[in-house]
Amino acid sequence: MMRQAVDAADPSWTLAAWERGLREGPLDRAVTLLSAVAGLGREEAERTELGDRDAALATALERLTAGTAIRGCVRCGGCGEQLDVPVHPAALPRGPRYHPARPLEVEVAGVRIAFRLPDTGDLRALAGTDDPRAGRWLLLARCLPDGADGIDEEAAAVIEAAMEEASPGAAVTLAVDCPVCAASTVAALDVPALLWAQVQTRALALLQEVHVLARAYGWTEPDVLALSPARRAAYLELADA
Numbered sequence: 663m664m665r666q667a668v669d670a671a672d673p674s675w676t677l678a679a680w681e682r683g684l685r686e687g688p689l690d691r692a693v694t695l696l697s698a699v700a701g702l703g704r705e706e707a708e709r710t711e712l713g714d715r716d717a718a719l720a721t722a723l724e725r726l727t728a729g730t731a732i733r734g735c736v737r738c739g740g741c742g743e744q745l746d747v748p749v750h751p752a753a754l755p756r757g758p759r760y761h762p763a764r765p766l767e768v769e770v771a772g773v774r775i776a777f778r779l780p781d782t783g784d785l786r787a788l789a790g791t792d793d794p795r796a797g798r799w800l801l802l803a804r805c806l807p808d809g810a811d812g813i814d815e816e817a818a819a820v821i822e823a824a825m826e827e828a829s830p831g832a833a834v835t836l837a838v839d840c841p842v843c844a845a846s847t848v849a850a851l852d853v854p855a856l857l858w859a860q861v862q863t864r865a866l867a868l869l870q871e872v873h874v875l876a877r878a879y880g881w882t883e884p885d886v887l888a889l890s891p892a893r894r895a896a897y898l899e900l901a902d903a
C-alpha cells in the first residue's frame with residue numbers, strides 16, 4: 663500500500679490535494695492530506711492514530727508555510743467573537759511519546775486493560791453522536807479490545823489520561839483571551855483544517871499564476887508548474903511589465 667511520500671511544497675501535489683479535498687468533508691479531507699503527505703493508502707491513513715496523523719500534517723504545514731506563523735480561528739466561548747490566534751507550525755507537537763513496540767495498557771485496581779489510540783475512523787464513527795457522554799463511551803468501546811462494558815468511571819479516566827500521555831499531539835489545545843469580553847476560551851487545535859486552509863490559499867495562488875503565464879506566453883499548466891518558484895516569479899514580473 664505504501665506509495666511515494668510527496669513534498670507538500672510541490673505545486674502539483676498542492677493542486678491534486680486541493681481538487682480532491684474540495685469535494686470532501688473535514689474527515690475525508692484529513693485522510694486525503696495524510697495519504698498524500700505520508701505516502702499511505704487511504705485505508706492506512708484512516709487507521710493512523712490522531713497524534714501521528716497531526717504530526718505528519720504539521721510537518722507538511724511547516725513546509726508549505728516555510729516556517730512562518732499562520733492564523734488559526736477560534737470562536738470566543740463568552741461572546742461568540744471570531745478570534746485570530748497565531749499558530750507556529752514548527753512548535754506543533756511531533757510524534758507520539760509511546761514506544762511503538764510496547765503494548766499500550768493501564769492497570770486499574772490490579773487489572774490490566776489494553777487500549778489503542780483513536781484514529782480518523784473513530785472520529786467518523788462518532789460523527790453521528792451529538793451527546794458528548796455517549797460519544798466518550800463509544801470512543802472507549804472502540805479503543806478497547808473487549809469493549810467498554812466492564813469499565814467504570816475511574817478506569818475510563820485512567821485510560822483517557824494514558825491515551826493523552828501516549829499521544830499528546832492528538833489533543834493540542836490553545837487558550838485565547840477575548841479582547842471584547844475578556845473571557846478565556848480553550849479550543850482544540852484542528853491541524854487538518856489549518857493545513858487545508860493553506861492548501862486552498864496556495865492552490866488558488868498557483869492557478870492565478872498559471873492563468874497569467876498561460877495567457878502571456880501560451881504555456882500549458884504543466885509547463886508553468888514545472889518552473890521553479892524563482893523562475894515563475896521572474897516571468898510573472900515580466901508578464902506584468
Ligand SMILES: [Zn+2]
Nearest residue numbers: 738741840843
Ligand atoms: Zn468574547
